Amino acid sequence: MRGNPRKGFVLIAMSAAMFLLLAVIGMVFDLGRVYITRNEAQVFTDAASMAAAKQLDGTPQGLSRARTAVAALPNHWNLGTRNFEGVVVDFSADNEHWKPEPDAEELSSLRYARVTAPDNHVDIMFLRAVGGPASLTVPARAVASTKPVRLTQ
Amino acid sequence: MKSRKGHAMIELAVSAAVMVTFLAGTFQFGYTFYVYNQLVNAVGNGARYAAQRTYRAAADPDIERGNQAIRNLVVYGDAQPAPDAAPVIANLKPENVEVRWVLNGDGAPAAVNVAVRGFSVDAAIQAFAFDGRPSVEFPYVGRYAPAESEP
Numbered sequence: 416m417r418g419n420p421r422k423g424f425v426l427i428a429m430s431a432a433m434f435l436l437l438a439v440i441g442m443v444f445d446l447g448r449v450y451i452t453r454n455e456a457q458v459f460t461d462a463a464s465m466a467a468a469k470q471l472d473g474t475p476q477g478l479s480r481a482r483t484a485v486a487a488l489p490n491h492w493n494l495g496t497r498n499f500e501g502v503v504v505d506f507s508a509d510n511e512h513w514k515p516e517p518d519a520e521e522l523s524s525l526r527y528a529r530v531t532a533p534d535n536h537v538d539i540m541f542l543r544a545v546g547g548p549a550s551l552t553v554p555a556r557a558v559a560s561t562k563p564v565r566l567t568q
Numbered sequence: 569m570k571s572r573k574g575h576a577m578i579e580l581a582v583s584a585a586v587m588v589t590f591l592a593g594t595f596q597f598g599y600t601f602y603v604y605n606q607l608v609n610a611v612g613n614g615a616r617y618a619a620q621r622t623y624r625a626a627a628d629p630d631i632e633r634g635n636q637a638i639r640n641l642v643v644y645g646d647a648q649p650a651p652d653a654a655p656v657i658a659n660l661k662p663e664n665v666e667v668r669w670v671l672n673g674d675g676a677p678a679a680v681n682v683a684v685r686g687f688s689v690d691a692a693i694q695a696f697a698f699d700g701r702p703s704v705e706f707p708y709v710g711r712y713a714p715a716e717s718e719p
Contacts, residue, residue: 425579436587440594447601454605458612458704465619466679466707488705489681494604495701563709566620 434545441542448493449537449551455492456555459499460530463488464559467504467528471561474522478506485530492535501534510558531556596691603689606657608702611665614642615682618667619706623677624716631669633718639665642682660687670705677708 466488467481485504491497505513508524517525536550543549618638624630637647639662644653655661664687670679683703688695 425576425583429579429583432583432587436590436594440590443594443598443601447598447605451601451605451608454608454612455702458608458615461612461616462619462704462706465709469707469709484707488707490704495703564620565710566617566622 437541438545441539441545441547445537445539445542445547445551449553451494452492452535452537452553453555455490455495456499456532456535456553457557459488459490459492460532460555460557461559462490463502463504463530463532464528464557465563467506467530468559468561469563471506471525471528473525475519478517478522481506481528493537499532499535501532503531503533505529505531510560526561527558528561529556529558592693596693599691600689600696603657604698604702607660607684607687607698608704610642610645610656610660611682611684611702611704613645614638614665614667615680615704615706617641617647618680618682619708620710622711622713622716623669623708624713624718625675626715626717630716630718635667636662638667638680638682639663659690669708675714676712677710679705679707681705 463485466484470481470484471477482504485502490499492499503515505515505528506517506525507513507527507529508521510527513529514521531554533552533554535553535555537553538550539547541547621634621638624634640649641647642665643649643655643657643660643662645656646653664684666681666683666685668681668683669677670681672678681703682705683700684698686697686699688697
């Protein structure tokens with residue numbers, strides 16, 4: 416028994432294999448969710464920016480309707496289970512200078528709405544065990560114009 | 569010596585069984601996540617198309633034909649697919665896609681909701697069913713044509 420170099424080989428081999436396996440599971444499970452969240456957030460911001468831009472009519476009421484429309488959008492993330500939180504709606508006249516609260520004299524020139532969903536933290540379960548972070552943030556952003564693209568068909 | 573060799577074999581057999589189970593589960597979840605990601609994409613594209621499309625509402629069959637074009641776009645990536653077109657996602661059929669219009673009081677569309685209904689992902693070992701997920705809503709920005717018929 417004593418001095419046998421083979422003793423414990425399976426244990427060591429298995430721990431090494433287990434470590435690699437955890438890394439693979441982490442890649443599949445955690446990164447899979449991260450990619451899904453990225454897509455869900457992008458689709459949400461696309462829809463939300465269109466909803467906001469649709470409401471802009473040069474009045475203060477239009478601005479508040481735009482924010483309400485974004486908040487009312489029922490799209491979810493995390494495999495369709497969680498609401499988007501901390502969503503930021505900005506407005507612009509030139510697609511360059513953005514303001515969440517435009518001044519009264521700018522209202523009539525606003526042509527673009529931009530929606531940012533910055534707070535989508537995906538909790539990492541398996542990659543943590545092999546040195547990954549506790550969570551990954553997957554932000555998304557989209558811009559829409561008040562002149563929407565319409566298909567002729 | 570002999571009995572120790574047997575020990576190692578048994579240990580290996582037990583731990584290999586655990587590992588194979590883990591690997592199978594990993595494949596299953598990985599594939600399901602992959603398909604779900606594709607579904608999110610497809611449903612998002614379909615809803616965007618629906619939101620920008622002309623809503624022709626001369627009669628109920630016109631609305632239904634419009635919905636069919638939207639379902640085709642989700643499933644085949646094409647509103648008017650060729651007869652032998654292959655779905656973007658394996659086994660997805662137009663019947664698995666639900667198009668729901670949110671209408672204003674006057675019948676004009678305000679938003680469109682596109683969702684997957686009763687679709688199951690066959691991931692070799694076990695099937696995962698998706699009903700009502702993924703679901704995407706877009707505001708309607710297209711042209712409302714209450715008196716026109718679908719061509």
